[in-house]
Amino acid sequence: MSDSFERNARVMRERWPVLLERVLAEDDASLQAELVEGLGSTLSIGGIQLTSRHDRTREAHRQAASLPEAPVLHLYGSGLGDLQMALLARPELTRLYVHILNGAVFKLSLQLLEQQGWLADPRVELLYAGDLREIQLPFFALPAELVLADDYSAKIRDRLISEIHLSFNNRRFTADAADIAARLVAVESWVQADLDVAELFGTDPGREVFVIATGPSLEPHFEALRSLAEQPQRPLFICVDTAYQPLRRHGIQPDLVVSIDQRISSRHLPSQGSEGTTLVYMPLADPQVLEGWQGPRYVAYSTSPLFEQMRLRVPRAQLHSGGSVIHPAVDLAVKMGARRVTLFGADFAFPMNRTHAGWQDGDLGPQLNAAKHWVLDGHGQRVKTQLNFRSYLCELERYIEGQPEVAFFNTSRSGAMIAGTTFHGDFVR
Numbered sequence: 001m002s003d004s005f006e007r008n009a010r011v012m013r014e015r016w017p018v019l020l021e022r023v024l025a026e027d028d029a030s031l032q033a034e035l036v037e038g039l040g041s042t043l044s045i046g047g048i049q050l051t052s053r054h055d056r057t058r059e060a061h062r063q064a065a066s067l068p069e070a071p072v073l074h075l076y077g078s079g080l081g082d083l084q085m086a087l088l089a090r091p092e093l094t095r096l097y098v099h100i101l102n103g104a105v106f107k108l109s110l111q112l113l114e115q116q117g118w119l120a121d122p123r124v125e126l127l128y129a130g131d132l133r134e135i136q137l138p139f140f141a142l143p144a145e146l147v148l149a150d151d152y153s154a155k156i157r158d159r160l161i162s163e164i165h166l167s168f169n170n171r172r173f174t175a176d177a178a179d180i181a182a183r184l185v186a187v188e189s190w191v192q193a194d195l196d197v198a199e200l201f202g203t204d205p206g207r208e209v210f211v212i213a214t215g216p217s218l219e220p221h222f223e224a225l226r227s228l229a230e231q232p233q234r235p236l237f238i239c240v241d242t243a244y245q246p247l248r249r250h251g252i253q254p255d256l257v258v259s260i261d262q263r264i265s266s267r268h269l270p271s272q273g274s275e276g277t278t279l280v281y282m283p284l285a286d287p288q289v290l291e292g293w294q295g296p297r298y299v300a301y302s303t304s305p306l307f308e309q310m311r312l313r314v315p316r317a318q319l320h321s322g323g324s325v326i327h328p329a330v331d332l333a334v335k336m337g338a339r340r341v342t343l344f345g346a347d348f349a350f351p352m353n354r355t356h357a358g359w360q361d362g363d364l365g366p367q368l369n370a371a372k373h374w375v376l377d378g379h380g381q382r383v384k385t386q387l388n389f390r391s392y393l394c395e396l397e398r399y400i401e402g403q404p405e406v407a408f409f410n411t412s413r414s415g416a417m418i419a420g421t422t423f424h425g426d427f428v429r
Helices: 003-015 017-024 056-065 082-088 103-112 143-148 151-169 178-193 216-229 241-249 287-292 305-313 326-335 387-401
Strands: 033-037 041-045 072-076 095-100 124-128 139-141 208-212 236-240 256-259 278-281 297-299 340-344 373-376 382-385 407-410 421-423
Touching (some): 003 103, 017 103, 017 124, 041 103, 072 082, 139 143, 139 151, 151 373, 178 305, 216 340, 241 256, 326 340, 373 387
Parallel strands (some): 072 095, 072 139, 208 236, 208 340, 236 256, 256 278
Antiparallel strands (some): 033 041
């Protein structure tokens, strides 16, 4: 160990002895690290610069300026200590939590630079990001370490990125957008005529509910689902809109189908044979789908400002929404009275190098070659995904955490690991 590390470690040993032992066990030798020089210099890990190579201090002050003047702040990633020092210059700051996103990177930085200045400050608390289940606000996440986050911090990284991207992701979902405004006008007469989803709430108390999504891991379960569907005492089948056609092609008639997306058409929800399934939709549904649907129709809102004016004119109950149709489908199961919810095809990833069950690659939007990100699967291995899938996963996990009276089960290890679920013994070997 370097002299710098010994001096840094001396401070940590006094303040966080248990955490220091964890840091000492990190494998920093496997990092591809190099010094990168410009007007100044910085450290590059696997081609990712931890800071500016021209002016680290100026960059840190610009980053600090994005944070509010608050007594408590959270920093995700440790960098080279520059942002910590910039924030600690604030006299009103009483506590700075530094969350380590990559233990090996942090260990390496301790060997290369003197960092006692911020480590010894009594206002600093140091911890591993993965030690907490949820992100803390207000925060700044160092961009380089969001990329370099290790497996232990993956869940927190995903929640940080989801929070950072929230306003950007919602930018097109406004009632002022021409296509949205036209669809709301076209659908309002259906909303007025159709049943309130609240009429379904509490109608199946205690019944087990299968919520069926369209991830690739659904495919091995078609036969079992068809067999169960034929039994008189069976779970309730609720599917998302894109799972309806694959289920029907395998002889499975779901009890309910949930749809929220204006891009879902009769190609996904054909009218033929629909008399045996209840449709629950939000007011962006395609009027042609609604007109052709032969089964009962129920309408629901989300809390989105998109529906604010329509909610005032035509009151209806709400279902939880987190960006994906899986969220209202699961919430419907819970509001109908489920105490056991089993998830099928809820992968939030592209296991087996597939995008969806029952559809060709790209049929439903994302293509496999666009998957530049990863999430941990049920085996603890990295599996390809995309950013919006990770955000949907975060929101489902938050919802599950808020439902302690309901047991949630997953039916595959090949998709994303879903915190708060247990692997179902009848479907996972």
